[in-house]
Amino acid sequence: MEDVLMKKLGSEFMGVRKGAWTPEEDLLLKKCVEKHGEGRWHLVPTRAGVRSCSSFCVLLYVTCVVWANVRCVSASLQCLRRCRKSCRLRWLNYLKPNIKKGAFQEDEVDLIIRLHRLLGNRWSLIAGRIPGRTANDIKNFWNSCLGKKVSPNLQGVVDNKETAGSTAMEPLKQSSHTAGLKETVPTVAPSYSVIKPKPRIPSKSISFPILSKNIGTHREARREPSITHDGPDKEEDPLSWLRNLLGVEEEEDGKQKEVNEGRGQENLNSVPSNSQEGNVELLVAGCCREEEGSEEGQQWWEDMFLDEELMLGDLLGPEAGSNQSPNWVDGILE
DNA sequence: AACAACGGCAACCGCCTATAA
DNA sequence: ATTATAGGCGGTTGCCGTTGT
Numbered sequence: 391m392e393d394v395l396m397k398k399l400g401s402e403f404m405g406v407r408k409g410a411w412t413p414e415e416d417l418l419l420k421k422c423v424e425k426h427g428e429g430r431w432h433l434v435p436t437r438a439g440v441r442s443c444s445s446f447c448v449l450l451y452v453t454c455v456v457w458a459n460v461r462c463v464s465a466s467l468q469c470l471r472r473c474r475k476s477c478r479l480r481w482l483n484y485l486k487p488n489i490k491k492g493a494f495q496e497d498e499v500d501l502i503i504r505l506h507r508l509l510g511n512r513w514s515l516i517a518g519r520i521p522g523r524t525a526n527d528i529k530n531f532w533n534s535c536l537g538k539k540v541s542p543n544l545q546g547v548v549d550n551k552e553t554a555g556s557t558a559m560e561p562l563k564q565s566s567h568t569a570g571l572k573e574t575v576p577t578v579a580p581s582y583s584v585i586k587p588k589p590r591i592p593s594k595s596i597s598f599p600i601l602s603k604n605i606g607t608h609r610e611a612r613r614e615p616s617i618t619h620d621g622p623d624k625e626e627d628p629l630s631w632l633r634n635l636l637g638v639e640e641e642e643d644g645k646q647k648e649v650n651e652g653r654g655q656e657n658l659n660s661v662p663s664n665s666q667e668g669n670v671e672l673l674v675a676g677c678c679r680e681e682e683g684s685e686e687g688q689q690w691w692e693d694m695f696l697d698e699e700l701m702l703g704d705l706l707g708p709e710a711g712s713n714q715s716p717n718w719v720d721g722i723l724e
Numbered sequence: 725a726a727c728a729a730c731g732g733c734a735a736c737c738g739c740c741t742a743t744a745a
Numbered sequence: 746a747t748t749a750t751a752g753g754c755g756g757t758t759g760c761c762g763t764t765g766t
Contacts (some may be wrong), residue, residue, distance in 0.1 A: 408736075410760085432751060474751075479735070516755060526734075534732050658756075 407471045409462030411480055418470045419477055420485050428481065431474035483526045494531060502528055502536065 407415075416455055422437045472480070483489070494502070505516040513525035513532075520528060 410734075429752085473736095475737090475753090476735075478752075483734075513756065525754080530733055533756095 406473050406476075408476075411472075411484075415470055415472065416480070417484060419472075419480060422470070423481055423485070431478040434474065434477040435470050435472055479526075483524045487526075488522055489524060494523075499521065499536065502532065506532065506536075 405554060411419075419434065422434055426433075426437055470477070501520060505519055509515050511529075513529040517523055517525040517528050
């Protein structure tokens with residue numbers, strides 16, 4: 391009975407609030423998610439709001455809504471009048487505990503540029519590779535800052551592969567040193583090729599070594615179920631499985647020798663398409679892993695950046711993930 | 725000091741896909 | 746097989762603080 395009423399309240403009687411979130415709303419949402427966990431966002435407004443009140447409050451609320459035309463009632467009655475999407479977005483972009491705020495670090499900027507070159511505007515995928523950063527953050531950062539500065543330079547990279555440097559921002563070294571980034575206003579839309587791997591039919595026996603969550607819940611992974619290889623044995627080291635995965639890909643491209651000999655300086659632009667696709671697979675898997683936000687996920691990150699330095703370095707270039715700040719990056723972050 | 729322009733950020737919107745009924 | 750619903754994503758908008766004139 392009460393559930394039905396809640397549903398009615400949520401869908402019909404409750405006016406859905408918009409605009410900036412108040413601290414009270416944040417608190418309600420946070421408490422709710424901490425109690426019930428993420429997901430089932432359609433239930434969050436009722437869980438965090440009216441449900442916490444007594445039935446009397448519910449009736450009182452309805453009365454108030456009718457008489458007071460929705461406004462200014464929720465605060466006093468502790469009701470969260472937000473739609474599911476708004477709740478999800480607020481949690482993911484702001485309230486989630488491990489979200490990193492503040493300015494982007496040099497290595498993050500470099501990584502974003504590389505990943506954007508690789509993946510295009512698939513911000514959720516990119517965010518999955520940047521610990522603590524949300525897709526919205528990265529998207530905003532790109533649109534307001536990086537995109538304007540990087541695009542024209544990347545144009546030059548595509549046009550002249552000879553100038554393709556060892557880092558994603560190599561082109562910026564030249565321009566920022568000479569003219570300054572703020573002067574490099576883009577006049578031509580970027581035309582660098584972005585990897586959009588075609589879907590493959592995933593094996594039904596596929597299982598990821600480290601994914602407790604079904605990869606199919608990730609939109610990008612669903613759209614591009616690119617991993618067709620059989621999953622690893624459960625006792626097998628997941629990283630060795632990834633190595634094998636990439637190794638097979640490389641061998642198929644006839645690039646295995648190059649990999650073994652250390653192709654660290656090779657720019658992504660010059661990576662063969664099939665190999666790039668393999669890289670995307672790795673990224674997708676990494677994303678899904680990262681989404682869990684668990685300690686295991688954090689450990690995996692460390693594995694990726696430490697143990698698999700060579701592999702990621704091959705993917706992203708020698709300076710990716712490096713703590714050393716290239717001088718030219720300072721220009722970007724000014 | 726006042727106003728306009730700009731930039732950064734939070735939030736909304738529409739669409740797509742998966743899944744349950 | 747069809748429809749409704751929820752989750753998720755990228756694009757876009759609007760607010761607000763900062764900077765320039």
